[in-house]
Amino acid sequence: MLEAAIEVPRGDVTVAAAFSAGHDETVALLGPNGAGKTTIVEAIAGLVPTASGTIVLDDEPIHDLPPERRPIGIAFQDGVLFPHLSVLENVAFPVRARGARPRAARAHALELLGRLAPGIDPGAKPGTLSGGARQRVALARALAGTPRVLILDEPLSAVDVSARAELRALLRRTLGSFDGPRLLVTHDPVEAMTLADRVVVLEGGRITQTGTPEEIRDAPRTRYAADLVGMNLFVGRLMPLEAGVGVLEAADGVVTVPWPEGVAVEPIDDVLATLAPADVALHAARPEGSARNVIQGVVEEVAILGDRARVRLSGSPRLVAEITTGSVARMAIRTGGAVWASFKAVEIHLMVERGPTDTL
Amino acid sequence: MALASFGAASVLLPVVALFVRAPWSRLGGALSGVGASTALRLSIEVSLAATAISVVVGVPLAWVLARGEFPGRNLLRAVVVLPIVLPPVVGGVGLLVALGRSGVVGRWLHDALGLQLTFTTAGAVVATTFVSMPLVVLATEAGLRGLDRRHERAAAAMGGSPWYVFRRVTLPMVAPQLAAGAVLTWARALGEFGATITFAGNLAGRTQTMPLAIYQARQVDPGGAIVLSLILVLVSVSVLVALGGRLTGPR
DSSP states (O other), rough: OOEEEEEEEEETTTEEEEEEEOTTOEEEOOOOOTSSSSHHHHHTTTOOOOOOEEEEETTTTTTTSOOOGGGGGEEEETTTOOOOOOHHHHHHHHHHHHTTHHEEEHHHHHHHHHHSTTTSOTTTTTGOOOOOHHHHHHHHHHHHHHHHHEEETTTTTSSSSHHHHHHHHHHHHHHHHHEEEEHHHHHHHHHHHHHEEEEEETTEEEEEEEOOOOHHHHOSHHHHHIIIIIIIIEEEEEEEEEETTTEETTTTEEEEEOOTTTTOSOOOOEEEEEEOOOOOEEESSSSOOSSSSSEEEEEEEEEEETEEEEEEEESOOOEEEEHHHHHHHTTTTTTTTTTEEEEOOOGGGGEEETTTTOOO | OOOHHHHHHHHHHHHHHHHHHOOGGHHHHHHHTTTTTHHHHHHHHHHHHHHHHHHHHHHHHHHHHHHHOTTTTTHHHHHHHHHHSHHHHHHHHHHHHSTTTTTTTTTIIIIIIOOOOOHHHHHHHHHHHHHHHHHHHHHHHHHTTTTTTHHHHHHHHTTHHHHHHHIIIIIIHHHHHHHHHHHHHHHHHEEEEEEEHTTTTOOOTTTTOOHHHHHHHHHHHHHHHHHHHHHHHHHHHHHOOOHHHHHSSSS
């Protein structure tokens, strides 16, 4: 269990945050650029001084320890690998820095590289690697010192789209099997929603909301959270339906989607799709019209945010719609009531991360 | 282009003139007559010793200048750079009144420890170090300032103690600048004249390095002076060519 309650000066503003991460929990720090996410994890690692506060790991305060004595492994944004050292020496660095013999450290590093970065030459210099390869090496280096807390800072931001799906899967496995609290810093809501058990939303140096991805999607507390986090997210197998159209078979329902451009027409696994709640229309009766997706559901919750209301529907699939408070009143939408939802296939944003299939 | 040619010519002309006027017919005699081998060996020993001391003392100094946060840092940097600006003979005079037998510190060194620097090879090393050290300090400081600090912070987060981080990350990352500065320091040390002759004197075999030997030879045997000069040119050029391409050229 990691518990942090800290204030960190950064320029003119002070970043203040209090949150915790359980032993087997992945917590995402999600926020726009400049929100203070990296500042917070660097303070936890002891790399920037805190103005005040406590950082406690398993009931043991670590905020007075110098960085090299905190049991934390970080994969930095862009890797920050040592340019003068080989891939192998980079991964062996945390082991050797803690006093292990070079030979034992290299053996441990080779084992980690074989698991996390197979196919990367251990003798190569980091400057010759692709973004994805660098991130794999950074991940191996973060784990090499057998830390008790794992921190990943924007692990996918420097990785090109074609390598993302594979790396995302590796991150999910690595986070899932890590024995201790894990923090994931990201500005990408999809990354936070798919990799984290709990999300801490940061804006302007303050925590604006904490909750499970579902809780934040259903009832975002700020405009940022509503616009970016509060997306309907579908994950599943994409099947061709007709020319230019496919169906995404998510766990809790099926949605009709446009077939992504330049992608071979064949079933594709693990496709992510997002749908903005504002693009979901609600109707009191079954709607006529051109929308490909029409779903009947029961209102589970109505959350008011300013002059907008987010309506959570049970149904197949589950949906969140964002409508004006005026519409809520006009349609007499209330918890437990039946309602029809519709949205056009073209409003669904697909993320096929594999890219066009290679022709062999 | 014309200006570049003129620039190159102004450097080349004296070197070419040395070759033209060298007493090639009596080369052997001129060499042995002016004690070339003794002076050359002393020059190389003194310049290497001065370079080694400059690196050992200069790197921590560069670190303090680049990373230290204290009042008077800019003043300290000005003092460190001073020997570059000062005429070396002024440095020699300064060293004399500081470390000479009756100098401020030299008197104490002599009376308490029996140490005398003037008219000794050690004195020549001190004078040469004084003049040439700023070059390695400035080059290393520039290297440290240009360093991406994220690597050192990453190394600390990976469990590296401050000394371990310095040894395995900081120092290797500024190695190119440090090496270039060391080569410049050595080159400056090899040519040192004013401070050495003022502070350490001009004793053959003890403080008479090549520049001093050339100066002396010129008064009795101009041909010998030319031969000695050519040797110094040859040594300097071959070292700079061997190292310079890698250290100062594009990487």
